[in-house]
Amino acid sequence: MPTISPATPADAEFFQQNGYIRYEHFFSAEEIASLRHAIDHAIDTHRARIRGAEKDGRVSEEYERVFNQMVNLWTDYPAAKEVAFHPRLAETARRLSGCRHVRIYHDHAMIKPPGQTSKETNWHQDAPYWPMDPVGALSAWIAVDDVTADNGCLHFVPGSHQYERLEPIKLGVAGESIVAKMKERGYDVPEPVTMDMPAGGVTFHHGCTFHYAGPNQTAAPRRAFAIIYMPDYTTFTGTHDAAGAADEMKAGGPWDHSLHPILAGD
Template identity: 40%
Template sequence: MTNMTQTQSPITQEHIDFYQENGFVQVDNMLSPEELAELREYLEEAMQTEGDLSQSTDKKGGLYYRVLNQKVNLWRDHAGMGKYSFHPRFAASALALTGASGIRFFHDHGLWKMPGDSKATPWHQDTPYWPINEAQAGMMSLWLTLDDVNEDNGCMAFVPKSHKLGKLTGIDFLNPQNIFDYVDGGQSEEHKPVIVPLKAGSCTFHNGLTFHYAHSNVTDKPRRVLAIIFMPDGVTFNGKSHPVTDGCGLQAGEPIKGPLFPLLANADA
């Protein structure tokens, strides 16, 4: 893995088939040890810096902070983060998994699940929170852990094939509803959750419609993750307010593109 080039993707046909069928996939050793050490340094700096362009979801001590200490668009205040938020290997992997003609960047976010009084991230889909028109947009998240993760410190769990159930109502993270109530037979054996522990430097990709959950952190150290949202080229804006698109001059019904949403990978390249 140490010798993997910037653009070389570790994605195999087995990864692609699993992702397409189940709506998520585990990819081990996405980063080399050298890259992991560098990203840890950059992400620590970015999460602790009071920047003007990145955005924190909640202040320390807030109710949402206890679920996630989250900061969006870290790359805009930390140049080193741009190296990883726009990493060619990540975008090439997203392109291969989705089968899209092109992959654009939507946003990055640091996801710290703090120690002590931590809360689980409830079962939810991502797509209902994004300002897009398409119900089956094919948008996806890369969830890259900087620490070994398991059920004690906030690893992820996914419901296989749930991306085929369609776009549901968004869940209130502070007063969560049972997402399985929206789906007939949602707790059948076919939809039994799969817990995904990971080694540091490994990741998962999941479809924006896939049900997922993160355990609480009962350890004495933060669980540190970089997540990146990718979208197939051509996904269109629905005109609704969103922290990432507000003030960008996007028009409802038009494709999301421009300097903040660059095309990172192209199938014709």
């Protein structure tokens, strides 16, 4: 039986043209409550897994003010796996990218801490950080809390994926911005769109889409959970694998590994 997905052919066309799409109501309140609980547990009890804070080190306190990031929660939290492997979500990613099947690269919780020290997520693309060729992977970003411009919802520049893969941007460094760099180079970068939505809503964005989130100016954390999907034609470049399987894959080969299973398609 085919998996039901909200992605229509018109949605796929919109995504291909604009590099993003929003589904304001995707997950039920119950599904999100279980996921929220898993994220809170992970952040409270596995602090050493926060990127940049491994082994009690504080590689970059600035980065932690952008967000606290933990990857591969699906491997130890059933509620996170339920969402990360959700057939409807994966099938939506597959239809939007127009490929035969999608594999998971990794999931990641991103909790933007509240308060005066909260920092913006600089304008950036994701693809420069990913060891993949060709570019085609996309993210599903799930609002675990209601998100608005005040607590750090995402913003996208429509059509910016068409600039293809550019240089990486340092997320913890104030003022770094791929939008500013492109404007300096003389590009007429379109105005961004604001992706506010209630908890349970999902946006998808292409790995080359310019995106940003403002600082969290509220009193509560902004919790989000994202899953990165790779189309069937994606090869591993061999540089590194944030999910941890680099030593067991071949540079130039497929992402054929138990940490990167196929989640939709054949």
